[in-house]
Amino acid sequence: MSTYKLFLLPGDGIGPEVMAEVEKIAAFFTQQGVAHFEIERGLVGGAAYDAHGQAISEADMRRAAAADAILLAAVGGPKWDGVPYDVRPEAGLLRLRKDFNLFANLRPAICYPALADASSLKRELVDGLDLMIVRELTGGVYFGAPKEIVDLGKGQKRAVDTQVYETYEIERIGRIAFELARKRRNKVTSSEKHNVMKSGVLWRDTIIDLHKREFPDVELDHMLADALGMQLVRKPKQFDVIVTDNLFGDMLTDVAAMLTGSLGMLPSASLGEVDQKTGRRKALYEPVHGSAPDIAGKGLANPIAMIGSFGMALRYSFGLSDLADRVEAAIAAVLAKGYRTADIKGGAPQSVSTGEMGEAILAELKAAV
Numbered sequence: 001m002s003t004y005k006l007f008l009l010p011g012d013g014i015g016p017e018v019m020a021e022v023e024k025i026a027a028f029f030t031q032q033g034v035a036h037f038e039i040e041r042g043l044v045g046g047a048a049y050d051a052h053g054q055a056i057s058e059a060d061m062r063r064a065a066a067a068d069a070i071l072l073a074a075v076g077g078p079k080w081d082g083v084p085y086d087v088r089p090e091a092g093l094l095r096l097r098k099d100f101n102l103f104a105n106l107r108p109a110i111c112y113p114a115l116a117d118a119s120s121l122k123r124e125l126v127d128g129l130d131l132m133i134v135r136e137l138t139g140g141v142y143f144g145a146p147k148e149i150v151d152l153g154k155g156q157k158r159a160v161d162t163q164v165y166e167t168y169e170i171e172r173i174g175r176i177a178f179e180l181a182r183k184r185r186n187k188v189t190s191s192e193k194h195n196v197m198k199s200g201v202l203w204r205d206t207i208i209d210l211h212k213r214e215f216p217d218v219e220l221d222h223m224l225a226d227a228l229g230m231q232l233v234r235k236p237k238q239f240d241v242i243v244t245d246n247l248f249g250d251m252l253t254d255v256a257a258m259l260t261g262s263l264g265m266l267p268s269a270s271l272g273e274v275d276q277k278t279g280r281r282k283a284l285y286e287p288v289h290g291s292a293p294d295i296a297g298k299g300l301a302n303p304i305a306m307i308g309s310f311g312m313a314l315r316y317s318f319g320l321s322d323l324a325d326r327v328e329a330a331i332a333a334v335l336a337k338g339y340r341t342a343d344i345k346g347g348a349p350q351s352v353s354t355g356e357m358g359e360a361i362l363a364e365l366k367a368a369v
């Protein structure tokens with residue numbers, strides 16, 4: 001049986017509560033003998049600041065580097081609003097992304113049939129939705145130079161952001177999208193604005209070349225980013241994998257998030273280059289939501305986004321697709337049986353706690369053995 005090293009960073013607010021539910025599932029799989037998870041725990045965000053005055057310690061960075069996958073829950077909260085900028089809670093998360101060069105952000109948008117009525121779209125448009133947005137995360141207009149505001153005098157200023165992409169950046173994100181599509185419904189939609197942006201022209205040409213050279217078996221189409229925004233709310237089920245740049249991806253992932261209902265349901269992954277020693281990509285898995293200080297410590301948090309993030313680690317870091325399928329099926333089953341945390345309660349008569357939702361998912365996994 002293979003051993004997988006998981007490094008857990010529960011962080012702040014509801015983080016420890018939702019992470020506890022993942023630990024139960026990992027322990028069950030280990031006990032069942034299907035996979036052996038070797039778990040280490042560290043501190044990030046406000047919790048790390050309180051312990052060592054840093055948003056993540058060097059020792060925890062080393063543990064993160066040695067792990068096969070990192071699972072992070074959430075950072076931040078009003079308690080740390082006044083701490084110095086370079087040690088604020090988010091700095092821990094940014095350090096992990098930067099040091100491990102996590103250039104690809106994967107955000108699935110899955111709409112469980114039992115929750116289709118929680119979407120802002122009509123049930124028939126989202127029922128059974130399962131798409132994946134692959135967003136470039138370390139390049140583009142958020143990082144390009146020059147980035148400045150210049151005083152032109154006479155009360156006038158000029159603000160400049162620079163959208164810049166090089167071939168290798170587009171190729172490596174494209175490769176991730178095509179590889180993912182091969183494990184799904186084998187279709188990639190690449191999105192940019194080549195009609196008005198030079199970076200869009202290079203993006204499109206590079207994806208076309210890469211497709212011809214390495215992935216001719218995958219269906220590829222192209223859609224301008226504005227049209228894609230429209231199609232996402234018009235007919236979202238037409239998509240399988242969408243690949244796009246940092247800026248368009250930022251917006252399109254938020255649109256896709258609303259298709260599925262609650263923040264408490266959305267997992268994500270950030271992937272880096274393949275590690276030459278282990279053959280695995282550096283990877284950080286985290287729910288899309290934050291530390292939700294308004295409900296922290298009350299047992300109200302929905303653990304599904306965190307459990308779903310663990311499911312993504314099983315699939316994308318460990319190649320344990322069977323186990324990932326089992327986790328997703330267990331989530332779908334408890335939702336179909338009517339289990340609801342407060343955030344997805346809708347018109348349901350009552351809701352369950354974080355622990356009860358976690359236990360129900362675990363019970364489904366046990367029942368399916």
Ligand code: NAD
Nearest residue numbers: 074075076077263264289290291292293294295301302343
């Ligand atoms: P948030 O995602 O924490 O909360 C937004 C709303 O969604 C809140 O009403 C919250 O109760 C609810 N919510 C979020 N997750 C939930 C869950 N699992 N179950 C049930 N309800 C849930 O965003 P925010 O309120 O804007 O930010 C709170 C703190 O989190 C801030 O300090 C912010 O900087 C931080 N934050 C961290 C991350 C991260 O760690 N990646 C992401 C976003 C925000």
